[in-house]
Amino acid sequence: DAMVIQNPRYQVTQFGKPVTLSCSQTLNHNVMYWYQQKSSQAPKLLFHYYDKDFNNEADTPDNFQSRRPNTSFCFLDIRSPGLGDAAMYLCATSRTGTEEQYFGPGTRLTVT
Amino acid sequence: GQNIDQPTEMTATEGAIVQINCTYQTSGFNGLFWYQQHAGEAPTFLSYNVLDGLEEKGRFSSFLSRSKGYSYLLLKELQMKDSASYLCAVRTDSWGKFQFGAGTQVVVTP
Numbered sequence: 661d662a663m664v665i666q667n668p669r670y671q672v673t674q675f676g677k678p679v680t681l682s683c684s685q686t687l688n689h690n691v692m693y694w695y696q697q698k699s700s701q702a703p704k705l706l707f708h709y710y711d712k713d714f715n716n717e718a719d720t721p722d723n724f725q726s727r728r729p730n731t732s733f734c735f736l737d738i739r740s741p742g743l744g745d746a747a748m749y750l751c752a753t754s755r756t757g758t759e760e761q762y763f764g765p766g767t768r769l770t771v772t
Numbered sequence: 773g774q775n776i777d778q779p780t781e782m783t784a785t786e787g788a789i790v791q792i793n794c795t796y797q798t799s800g801f802n803g804l805f806w807y808q809q810h811a812g813e814a815p816t817f818l819s820y821n822v823l824d825g826l827e828e829k830g831r832f833s834s835f836l837s838r839s840k841g842y843s844y845l846l847l848k849e850l851q852m853k854d855s856a857s858y859l860c861a862v863r864t865d866s867w868g869k870f871q872f873g874a875g876t877q878v879v880v881t882p
Contacts, residue, residue, distance in 0.1 A: 691868045702776070702859070702872040703815070710867050750814055757868020760805055763814035 663687070664764035666751050672770045673741050681736040681767045683751030691757040692734045694726060695750040697766075703750055709734065710757060738769075746771045774798045776873035778860050783879045784850055792845045792876045794860035802863040806834050806845045809857045809875065818858075819845065847878070855880045 664685045673679040695703035707726040708715050725737045748768050752761040776796045784790040803822040807815035821836035833846040857875035
């Protein structure tokens, strides 16, 4: 089945230790998104790519970076995680950006 | 600023109908989407409106009034499995940028 896959599902990292979250998709969608979602809050858009065109939200901290080496894969790098970065990180895709988004299962990040 | 407002929580009885309202003020509008999110899981797509009016999909219907910046999601014949958070999301540009509301937690009781 075509899908959006996120690895790992659960990630524990230490304060200040870099961490990378990965997302892959078999849907061949042009648009990929990274969201941060904290408990009982709205998903907050961090970045999105339309093909290779990168769009960074103005309020996304510099601590967060992203890479999309090809259509299928996208990575979220957190250079120096703080306690406030503990959250669920959701990857999503959309075929053209005009249609609904398909979400991966998320990676729950814990910072100790 | 940009706002998408939804009630925090609603409770309804199995078999009943619940209407979840969403009001929005965003810099752009290219469609309104509703997603369902069970606790600890990813959101899943329910419904989409880009023109004014009602869209019906089985037990779920969604309504949009662009002039009023208002949408609602109607859940009919509620089932226990419908207990979840329902997220209203606005696509704010033509490239696929979305802004989400905080979600409405629906609790279905026997």
